[in-house]
Amino acid sequence: SQKIEQNSEALNIQEGKTATLTCNYTNYSPAYLQWYRQDPGRGPVFLLLIRENEKEKRKERLKVTFDTTLKQSLFHITASQPADSATYLCALAMDSSYKLIFGSGTRLLVRP
Amino acid sequence: DTAVSQTPKYLVTQMGNDKSIKCEQNLGHDTMYWYKQDSKKFLKIMFSYNNKELIINETVPNRFSPKSPDKAHLNLHINSLELGDSAVYFCASSHGAGSSYEQYFGPGTRLTVT
Numbered sequence: 392s393q394k395i396e397q398n399s400e401a402l403n404i405q406e407g408k409t410a411t412l413t414c415n416y417t418n419y420s421p422a423y424l425q426w427y428r429q430d431p432g433r434g435p436v437f438l439l440l441i442r443e444n445e446k447e448k449r450k451e452r453l454k455v456t457f458d459t460t461l462k463q464s465l466f467h468i469t470a471s472q473p474a475d476s477a478t479y480l481c482a483l484a485m486d487s488s489y490k491l492i493f494g495s496g497t498r499l500l501v502r503p
Numbered sequence: 504d505t506a507v508s509q510t511p512k513y514l515v516t517q518m519g520n521d522k523s524i525k526c527e528q529n530l531g532h533d534t535m536y537w538y539k540q541d542s543k544k545f546l547k548i549m550f551s552y553n554n555k556e557l558i559i560n561e562t563v564p565n566r567f568s569p570k571s572p573d574k575a576h577l578n579l580h581i582n583s584l585e586l587g588d589s590a591v592y593f594c595a596s597s598h599g600a601g602s603s604y605e606q607y608f609g610p611g612t613r614l615t616v617t
Binding site for chain 1: 507534543544545546547548551553558559561593595600601602603605606607608609610611
């Protein structure tokens with residue numbers, strides 16, 4: 392079955408730096424990969440979606456890459472701010488499936 | 504003007520009881536979901552309905568029963584609650600049933616079974 396690995400250790404960076412979070416998956420490549428943000432005590436909020444035939448997607452300070460050879464997606468936040476501190480979840484979807492498979496998330500802490 | 508709302512936000516109950524969690528979305532979406540997030544923060548799909556029809560039914564004990572009276576509502580009823588049911592339950596919705604659609608999540612219901 393498909394497995395998703397996100398770094399369970401928190402990523403601690405200085406404000407203004409670029410944060411890079413990793414999402415690795417096993418087995419077959421997903422048709423879609425989504426990234427969500429989750430704040431404590433709240434539901435996840437959708438950030439970006441990237442398709443298997445796309446290498447990169449951008450939205451303001453956010454950038455997602457998708458490397459089907461490495462079976463990996465990278466999520467970048469440039470010019471990070473303390474308000475970016477949250478847990479970031481990646482989720483995979485297979486083409487024939489209606490469901491998303493979520494990783495356990497990586498917590499990002501941006502120090503002022 | 505909350506997009507996806509759940510009630511209650513907190514639910515504390517004893518083993519063996521039956522409880523329900525309600526979910527409503529005002530986004531006009533066709534598809535709704537129930538997820539369970541355990542203490543290790545894994546978010547796992549439980550059920551999904553598209554236009555009131557069940558399309559995802561994961562390996563969930565049959566003590567859990569979803570009900571969708573209309574496209575805007577998806578309720579979750581749990582019978583004979585067990586300690587292991589303690590978790591945060593999230594409702595979500597999306598415009599379509601395909602996995603290419605972004606999902607909008609509710610605030611969650613923290614269920615504690617004692």
